[in-house]
Amino acid sequence: MGNYLNIGNAGFVSARKGTYVDKTGMISFINRTLGTADKLTCVSRPRRFGKSFAAKMLCAYYDKSCDSRKLFDGLEISGDASFEKYLNKYNVIYLDITEFTSDAFVKREMPNVVINLERKVIDELGAAYPDVARQDSLPNMLYDISEATGHKFIFIIDEWDALFRENRTDEFLQESYIRLLRGLFKNSGKTDRMIEAAYMTGILPIKKYGTQSAMTDFREYTMLAPRRLAEYVGFTEPEVKELCGQYGMEFEEVRRWYDGYSFHRAKSIYNPSSVMEAVKNGELANYWTQSETYESLKIYIEMDEDGLKEAVAQMLGGSKVKIDTISFQNDMITIRSRDDVLTLLVHLGYLSYDIDDKSVSIPNEEIREEFVRAVTMGKHTEIAKLIRDSDQLLEATLNMEEETVAAAIEEAHKTGIAPTFYNNEQALRSIIRVASAVWTNT
Structure with missing residues (x-):
């Protein structure tokens, strides 16, 4: 077993030893794509939403270097007609892109991260197939191995977008990475002959250039449209x-x-x-956001995009906000509008997207707490003041102090909403709901 080629099933063994929620039904979905025009799958999810668990599960199932039958006994996939057909039948190349970016950062070799990734995988392939001449290009090396042996490969790439997230402004590095992926998965003369399937995970969908995906052959399943997944x-x-x-x-x-x-x-x-x-x-x-600091959210909701402050106020009050997700470029720097910010927050897991009415909202109490924290410790001083004053407003309401309550709501209206929205009935309703939401959860 190697570090990248056929890593075995140890990751899934660990998952099965604890409390395990059976998600192996996804394997039957991937099995139906093997060797077809739909064989390239990209799944984007927020942090800590099980992306790596799924990747390790797929490694354990497909990797021909191990016997994983007992690991899947009693699980959903074991009753599927495709279970025996593909179990431990393939050479699997597993790449955790965060491993490469972290190592490059420590060694101060970030400009060479793509070159080093390619070299390390080629080295393992060379050791496993000594009779095949070494190539300097990973796509060419895989192609030569497939032609010589008849073996096809399954790629499992975890956190595929880590390089985009951690090297946000290095366009040359990003383009060299995309070129490598295109060489593997968008080479009309070679991909079908050497790749049986690819499964990529990430936080962000595949990077767009204008309106086109950088890798159009991948079928994407995102937080906006997860479809069958x-x-x-x-x-x-x-x-x-x-x-x-x-x-x-x-x-x-x-x-x-x-x-x-x-x-x-x-x-x-x-x-x-x-x-x-x-x-x-x-x-x-609040467990999920403990793995991050509130800065992750605060950076984006503090952006000076038109209407963003009002959108945050409305969502804190429990309302939905309409958005257009089309212009988002699937990166963290090409942010041109309020809708781009809100779309990014959907992919990061901070907002829930309703595809029917094209709107976003704060999904639950855990995330609402994080929004309140980010706002009260950030530069949105108007909304922060509204939240801090909520206790005083609650006390006045309980004491039936009508004039104090009326004055407080008037102040909240002026504080939380831009002047152009002042006479908007929905805006006033949202401001009252902000205060009500704070009362309910204090």
């Missing part, structure tokens, strides 16, 4: 109910904290990492 975005409601029963947790409270992502094929999807932490600890808390 919707139930694998996170935990479904039946899965969460079962976990709550196992661990003696109150389901309705777990739902309030971690539900909120909804798609055509899965109406109620939960943050998987947070649910697992909550049931294991027996305590509801």
Whole structure:
């Protein structure tokens, strides 16, 4: 077993030793794409939404260097007609792009990260196939191996977009990376003869140049449109109910904290990492965002985009906000409008997208807490003041101090909404709901 070629099933062994929610049904979906025109799959999800678990599961299933039959016993895929046909039958190349970018950062070799990635994989291939002449190009090396042996490869690339996220302004490096991926997956004369399938995960969808994807042959499943993979975005409601029963947790409270992502094929999807932490600890808390600082959210909601402040205020009050997602370029720097910011926040998991009415909202209590924290510690001083004054407004309401309440709402109206929205009835309603939301959760 190697570091990149046929890494084995150790990652999935670890997952199976703990509490495991069966997501192996996704394997049957990938099996149907093998060797077809749909063999290239890119799945984008927020951090800690199970992307790496899925990648390790696929490695364990396809990797011909190991025997994973017992690992899948009793799981959904074991009853599928395709289970035996593809189990441990392929050479698998697994690449965790964060490994390469982190190593390059430590060694101060970031400009060479793509070159080093290609070289390391070629070295392993050369050791595994000594009779095939070494090439300096990974696509050419794979092609020669396939032609000499008849073997095709399955690529599993985890965090494919890490280079774009960590090297946001290095366009030359990004373009060299895209060229490598195109050489592997968009070479009409070679790809079909050497690649049986590819499965990429990332936080962002594939980078766009204008309106076109950088790799148009990939079928994408995103937080905007997960399509047939919707139930694998996170935990479904039946899965969460079962976990709550196992661990003696109150389901309705777990739902309030971690539900909120909804798609055509899965109406109620939960943050998987947070649910697992909550049931294991027996305590509801903000687990997902503990893995980040609030800066991740704060940077984007502080951008000076027209209408962004009003959108944040409305969503904090529980309202939905209409957006147009088309112009977003699937990167973190080409942000031209309020809608680009909000679309990015959907991909990062901070907002839920309703495809039917093309709107976004804050999905649950866990994320609402993070928005409040980012706003109160950020530069949106008007909204921050509204939140800080909510306790005073609540006290005046409970004491039935009509004039104080009226004055406070008037101040909130002027504080939270731009002057052009002052006479907008929906704007006033949203401001009142902001205060109400704060009261409810304090």
